[in-house]
Amino acid sequence: GKNEYDLLIIGGGSGGLACAKEAAKFGRKVAVLDYVEPSPQGTKWGLGGTCVNVGCIPKKLMHQAALLGSAIKDAQHYGWNIAQPVHHTWSVMAQAVQNYVKSLNWGHRVQLQDKKVKYFNMKGSFSDPHTIRGLTKAGKETIVTAENIVIATGGRPKYPMHIAGALEYGITSDDLFWLKESPGKTLTPFVFNVSLECAGFLTGIGLETTVMMRSIPLRGFDQQMASLVTEHMESYGTKFLKRCFPTKVEKTESNRLQVTWKNTDLRTEITDSFDTVMWAVGRAPDTETLNLETVGVKTNSETGKIIVDASEATSVPHIYAVGDITEGRPELTPTAIAAGKLLAQRLFGQSSELMDYDNVPTTVFTPLEYGCVGLSEEAAVQCYGSDNIEVYHAYYKPLEFTVAERDAAQCYMKMVCLRERDQRILGLHFIGPNAGEVIQGFALGIKCGATYPQLMKTIGIHPTCAEEITKLHITKGSGLDATVTGC
């Protein structure tokens, strides 16, 4: 018979909701299935996906809480008299953040309703290419059919299952933002941006925090910038255990966690106790219970992610995928949203515009933020050869740091350009306050094919940090001191 819905989306996160709302604009019959499997520690949340509930949003808010801690210190230099002691209460912050997230869950429910998108709080799996079996928490089953199906189930944090005690005693970012009590002395092993960002704000609100890393931080990012970021974190108070990896986690009599780890260089074994161990060893695509094999949707054998083409189509006609679940795409909310919207426009709006995944800007919200767009220096060298690129760079000091007597040793920026005639900008990297705000506009410029001369013709806004980008003129190759001086 006829399919019930024009479009069914499994997964109510950034990509799924954007696709649903866009499709509804074309008067289509749309349904969204969203279900959150509780974390091993029992944490669950409402509609909106990772970003809203256990990602970007709570992360940035807690990062802001930490930044405000620094602001309190700065304020005293600027003449504000604040009686000591100053201390931070986790539960006040957590409550406020959780309340805001819940308002977003509510907002999404209302939006779907307004746009006449049907919402099922059910876990979906394929029965056949046009049929989804939805299961509620209580086990009640509903069958839904659709002409087109979009998989947007995202990912969930992985656990290092080979480490004894990892699952029973550790938490992940899925749990951190929903903790009612302070995590206390925390260890975050391995180093994806999530763990650095979390370690950063935990340190900022006054908790003793340790990051453990086996090899390099922020893999995939420009490594010079990654080192500056971690250097700053070290001077900021986060402890780093480098070249180490944990071997087991046990519970002590006093209900703390005892972690044993090995140092690969010194070949020693060390133990210490913590209140919380937060794993950040990467995310696994949420495809296990989808029953993809039944319908033949192909996944990457290594990553488990769904393979899609440039139009977000899977190996099965009428089945698509967007967001973190897709192979080879950046795991970012804005790309998921854009991809979801464009997909809906192509399916129902006679558009043929494909998603452009090039030059997607991003920001790591560590205590000293790192924003970037385009190629890292090493990727540019690999792609074009070091003889064909020029790197302009500068160390600068934000004006606001002067009176606050803050160290700006890691405030740094660099621009990677092609050497050839037009000197097109391949990549821009910025470490400093408000890095995301700084980089966004330049990402637009790069989308327009910005060249070094065009940037140099742009007048700076004074006094800001961003203006230093328009003044970059010292090259790495020259070996000259790249510290900005004067007004």
Place this chain on the structure above:
Amino acid sequence: QEAAKYGKKVMVLDFVTPTPLGNSWGLGGTCVNVGCIPKKLMHQAALLGQALQDSRKFGWQFREEVKHNWMTMTESVQNYVGSLNWGYRVALREKNVTYENAYGEFVGPHTIKATNKRGVEKLYTAERFLIATGERPRYLGIPGDKEYCISSDDLFSLPYCPGKTLVVGASYVALECAGFLAGLGLDVTVMVRSILLRGFDQDIANKIGEYMEEHGINFIRQFVPIKIEKGTPGRLRVIAKSTKGNQIIEGEYNTVLLAIGRRCMTRKIGLDKVGVKINEKTGKIPVNDEEQTNVPYIYAVGDILQDKLELTPLAIQAGRLLVQRLYAGATSKCDYANVPTTVFTPLEYGACGYSEETAVEKFGEKNIEVYHSHFWPLEWTVPSRDNNKCYAKIICNIQDNERVIGFHILGPNAGEVTQGFAAAMKCGLTKEQLDSTIGIHPVCAE
């Protein structure tokens, strides 16, 4: 500094005529001493006051009563400014640029007389001259203005807290100063003759005023002071008249800050002796697109130029490029189009390109499209700050591929946000390209 790089023999004459209240400062000009730098630092002090309030909602706890100490802030700011003065002295010395702390004026072709603080005169000759004397705050020309009022020239080093302050004017200087003074906890009133931020997008200017009013700053509109005199001990009495009729009002304040505009320092530097034409009404110097005055060996840059924006980075760029053309065979001219700027009012305003009204005037209402949006910065959610005040709009030229010809943003870190957009506009940004750029999440700029 740029000219010295090319091995030229360079001299800089810098002299600060003290303010009516006797205030003066070191090398570096307006920006460093009594402009951008101390302004942004005091604005930051005010923002930090707000941050203290926000921080409680984010879980920080400290005693309820938090007070600001003007002297602590001003001393720190002045120390930093002093370090910049020193830095410039050292930089000039290292680059072999001769610096004289003396007042310069032309006395004949290729000749300048330099008079120092003690009145000692010296004559210097040069092949070329660059006039970059900038501006100073205007006074009202009413009884009591010079004896009792201060200007931005005095504010940033004021050796006492200004207390209850009346700011006269509606320029960005007036609003920025009123903004941070209120942010530091002072009772602030702004007296405005007619409109706010003349020359800026008026829709945005009004939003800025509204925000300031809602956050505790009093506005007295359509009045001008006609007399300033001593009031009750420690206070000044201001008598003002309505611009619309005969109504007279009186008020008492600890401090009256005049911010009614700036006038060019071009009338007493002997320009007539060498034939440099100036605009008699404004005092500004007209130059060609190579910053050359009507006298071929005399150039000018900065705030004194006619029809150019009064901004530090523009002056720097113009000066550098001029020198590169003169001595390094370069041909690049300063690009005065789409110069971005930011007003550091409590709600910051970043802009680049046309205001809505100038776009309508130039292109016609039917030929432009304005895209706009209110937004709520994520950092404002938890402390329940205004959810409908931050605003952004872009103005597109429909006939030119929907090219973005105007960019306006009202919100935190407006300068940081605007800079990149200005670069994109320099690259010919269109609406389509804007739409296809992915946002960074979660930030205001996205």
